[in-house]
Amino acid sequence: MNDLAEIISQNEETIRAEWIRDMSKSVQRSDLMSQTELDEQCRSLLSAVVSGVRTSGPSEISGAGWNKARELLLELSATRARQGVSPSDVAIFVLSLKKPLFTAISRSFSGNGEKLLETIWLATEMLDRLSLVTVEAFVASREELILRQQQELLELSTPVVKLWDGILALPIIGTLDSARTQVVMENLLQTVVATNSKYAIIDITGVPTVDTLVAQHLLKTITAARLMGAECIISGVRPQIAQTIVHLGINLKDVVTKAKLSDALALALDRSGRAVVRKSSAPVNAMSHLLAKKED
Amino acid sequence: MEKIPVLRMGSLLLITIQVDMHDKLALQLQDDVTERISNWGSTGVLIDISSLEIVDSFIGRMLANIAAMSRVLGAETVVVGMQPAVAITLVELGMSLPGVRTALSVEAGMELLFGAATDTQSGSGDERPEA
Numbered sequence: 001m002n003d004l005a006e007i008i009s010q011n012e013e014t015i016r017a018e019w020i021r022d023m024s025k026s027v028q029r030s031d032l033m034s035q036t037e038l039d040e041q042c043r044s045l046l047s048a049v050v051s052g053v054r055t056s057g058p059s060e061i062s063g064a065g066w067n068k069a070r071e072l073l074l075e076l077s078a079t080r081a082r083q084g085v086s087p088s089d090v091a092i093f094v095l096s097l098k099k100p101l102f103t104a105i106s107r108s109f110s111g112n113g114e115k116l117l118e119t120i121w122l123a124t125e126m127l128d129r130l131s132l133v134t135v136e137a138f139v140a141s142r143e144e145l146i147l148r149q150q151q152e153l154l155e156l157s158t159p160v161v162k163l164w165d166g167i168l169a170l171p172i173i174g175t176l177d178s179a180r181t182q183v184v185m186e187n188l189l190q191t192v193v194a195t196n197s198k199y200a201i202i203d204i205t206g207v208p209t210v211d212t213l214v215a216q217h218l219l220k221t222i223t224a225a226r227l228m229g230a231e232c233i234i235s236g237v238r239p240q241i242a243q244t245i246v247h248l249g250i251n252l253k254d255v256v257t258k259a260k261l262s263d264a265l266a267l268a269l270d271r272s273g274r275a276v277v278r279k280s281s282a283p284v285n286a287m288s289h290l291l292a293k294k295e296d
Numbered sequence: 297m298e299k300i301p302v303l304r305m306g307s308l309l310l311i312t313i314q315v316d317m318h319d320k321l322a323l324q325l326q327d328d329v330t331e332r333i334s335n336w337g338s339t340g341v342l343i344d345i346s347s348l349e350i351v352d353s354f355i356g357r358m359l360a361n362i363a364a365m366s367r368v369l370g371a372e373t374v375v376v377g378m379q380p381a382v383a384i385t386l387v388e389l390g391m392s393l394p395g396v397r398t399a400l401s402v403e404a405g406m407e408l409l410f411g412a413a414t415d416t417q418s419g420s421g422d423e424r425p426e427a
Contacts, residue, residue, distance in 0.1 A: 192380075
């Protein structure tokens with residue numbers, strides 16, 4: 001097996017030159033990485049492969065000797081995944097090493113057919129495994145990206161807005177599941193503390209269906225808010241949802257519910273001792289006011 | 297032995313919990329509060345738990361108990377400044393503390409207690425039913 005390491009280290013220069021040339025034929029992404037960067041990546045990977053073959057052998061990719069090569073490949077596929085390169089392109093990066101490597105091997109064992117076949121088999125197995133490492137790393141980094149975006153979506157979709165001094169509104173859009181309820185609850189309670197708000201209006205206009213589970217989540221949020229000293233009002237109950245709530249026998253007796261967000265706001269204003277009144281001097285129609293001025 | 301101070305402010309009792317509650321401390325507080333109410337004839341108890349970061353079911357029950365005992369002795373209890381994490385924990389533990397009144401800050405709690413005092417004088421108390 002050390003033959004392989006010797007061949008690679010002896011012919012490193014030629015292998016790398018051919019490798020880079022082959023690669024630039026198949027996947028030309030000069031817009032994503034510079035020639036020097038690619039050169040550097042090939043150089044470090046080749047030397048890592050040599051040390052891996054020397055210490056752990058070509059078939060033990062998970063061995064300690066391959067740590068450096070694996071790290072390099074992980075980093076490489078992670079950066080390329082972020083750049084938007086397809087996974088096959090990343091695998092080709094490793095697989096295109098085959099041709100120059102095989103050429104070097106066949107040059108070394110030109111007279112010995114059996115030895116040649118054995119070494120080529122070892123080399124191809126090793127490169128296949130290395131390319132699988134890149135694909136796996138690629139998928140893992142994509143997975144991580146999706147997870148992060150999911151989290152961001154979760155937080156984006158539950159804004160808490162301040163309607164008035166001491167009155168918050170929480171428009172919920174989409175179905176409430178346990179994970180979302182947790183985020184909604186935490187967001188709401190933290191904003192209640194931060195803004196010192198006594199009233200919180202939970203608007204469920206955007207919730208498509210209310211089943212017992214959703215109702216339970218809502219009640220939990222309301223109870224937690226009450227424990228902190230804030231009062232919750234549910235608004236945006238559509239006729240259909242009102243029917244479902246009654247048919248399911250959900251107990252919302254201790255919760256104030258309103259049909260419209262405006263009704264809930266009016267209630268919250270009233271309870272906090274405020275009233276909205278029309279200015280007596282305000283013109284009924286702004287345009288007529290302007291016209292009257294012009295005539296003067 | 298550490299002890300939670302119970303301060304007298306006119307007809308109210310002010311209790312600020314600033315240490316981690318353990319069971320013995322909670323029981324001691326229960327004794328102290330009931331004794332002070334009957335000694336001083338207090339009409340309101342205000343418990344500030346804004347520094348309390350960890351609760352368990354025992355502490356939750358203790359809060360409910362103090363409120364119930366105070367009511368028996370003729371004083372209204374308001375728990376103020378509960379942290380979001382504490383509120384979530386209590387809800388997850390299934391303790392909604394139905395007999396306890398709550399407020400966002402000490403100021404709001406005082407207002408509530410003074411309002412309750414005038415309400416009971418005029419005979420229109422709006423006490424929450426104990427569940």
